Amino acid sequence: MLSARIERWPIAGSFTISRGAKTEAVTVVAQVSRGGHSGRGECVPYPRYGETVEATLAALEAMQEPLSRGLTRQDLQAAMPPGAARNALDCALVDLEAKTSGQRAWDLLGRPAPKPCITAYTISLGTAEVMAAATAKAAHRPLLKIKLGGDGDGARIAAVRKAAPDSELIVDANEAWTPDNLERNLRDCAQAGVNLVEQPLPAGQDEALARIHRPVAVCADESVHDRASLGGLRARYDAVNIKLDKTGGLTEAVAMADAAQALGFEIMIGCMVATSLAMAPAMLLAPLARFVDLDGPLLLSRDRDGGLRYDGSLVYPPEAALWG
Numbered sequence: 001m002l003s004a005r006i007e008r009w010p011i012a013g014s015f016t017i018s019r020g021a022k023t024e025a026v027t028v029v030a031q032v033s034r035g036g037h038s039g040r041g042e043c044v045p046y047p048r049y050g051e052t053v054e055a056t057l058a059a060l061e062a063m064q065e066p067l068s069r070g071l072t073r074q075d076l077q078a079a080m081p082p083g084a085a086r087n088a089l090d091c092a093l094v095d096l097e098a099k100t101s102g103q104r105a106w107d108l109l110g111r112p113a114p115k116p117c118i119t120a121y122t123i124s125l126g127t128a129e130v131m132a133a134a135t136a137k138a139a140h141r142p143l144l145k146i147k148l149g150g151d152g153d154g155a156r157i158a159a160v161r162k163a164a165p166d167s168e169l170i171v172d173a174n175e176a177w178t179p180d181n182l183e184r185n186l187r188d189c190a191q192a193g194v195n196l197v198e199q200p201l202p203a204g205q206d207e208a209l210a211r212i213h214r215p216v217a218v219c220a221d222e223s224v225h226d227r228a229s230l231g232g233l234r235a236r237y238d239a240v241n242i243k244l245d246k247t248g249g250l251t252e253a254v255a256m257a258d259a260a261q262a263l264g265f266e267i268m269i270g271c272m273v274a275t276s277l278a279m280a281p282a283m284l285l286a287p288l289a290r291f292v293d294l295d296g297p298l299l300l301s302r303d304r305d306g307g308l309r310y311d312g313s314l315v316y317p318p319e320a321a322l323w324g
Contacts (some may be wrong), residue, residue: 001033002067004060010301016124018149018176025273028056030088032096039096042274043088059085065241082226082248090249091281098324105324114283120145120293128159135163140315143168150176154188161192172198179208188213195242227256239266250281257288266290276307280318
């Protein structure tokens with residue numbers, strides 16, 4: 001039996017990127033029950049990719065009959081397109097398999113057991129002064145992810161670096177840069193000691209990255225979704241950000257991580273703002289990742305009960321009761 005529901009989780013303050021701000025995380029949770037066991041998965045529909053909460057819920061509910069006929073996780077990959085809805089259902093089915101078999105999800109999938117790891121902590125976009133103040137409060141964290149937005153980014157990243165002289169910095173421009181300011185902004189990031197810049201140019205308009213010297217490693221986010229989208233990106237990007245809501249679940253994410261590594265990409269594991277139920281499956285990819293960005297629950301006013309354990313920026317693998 002499949003059930004799906006919408007959940008709303010208040011964000012502590014607000015979360016601001018180049019495309020706008022929000023004060024709550026709206027997630028969709030899928031739960032599949034068979035033989036006295038239940039598995040859960042959580043997703044975040046993303047308007048950037050044409051997704052809505054209502055359409056995601058409807059897509060999940062439409063899978064009730066195929067599941068009743070015995071649809072497997074392997075069947076699911078062809079039965080639904082990549083995206084948030086398939087992610088929630090795929091992760092629910094992995095969780096169900098783990099609970100039914102009595103195995104942990106990583107053993108079930110033949111992956112190394114995840115260990116506690118450092119996650120990035122996000123600093124929202126704002127003025128240089130506002131971002132410096134927020135950074136100063138988080139300067140004890142070893143890895144900070146800085147949201148940038150185009151004009152004025154040089155001043156922003158310089159102010160952030162001054163406020164957190166000892167933190168490792170990565171930057172996410174969320175497609176807000178242009179070919180005209182690309183090289184200047186990359187130089188400013190390099191001068192501030194930034195180690196990675198995510199998606200500086202809009203997806204589909206990122207050809208300039210192949211023509212310039214990149215003084216900082218550049219990571220594809222909106223330009224890469226699943227294995228099918230890896231082709232042709234190697235000349236433009238040094239790393240790829242794997243998010244389960246883009247790949248359509250853990251099953252494809254695992255295969256994509258292996259394929260990306262074989263092509264020479266560094267791996268970043270990312271997330272949307274969501275609860276620990278959405279972060280837990282992504283922890284299986286952390287052993288492969290140069291950067292782990294699974295701070296979603298840290299940005300919420302509260303996480304779900306039994307969520308992941310965070311000790312500062314150190315995040316621990318999930319307990320079986322939460323997922324997997």
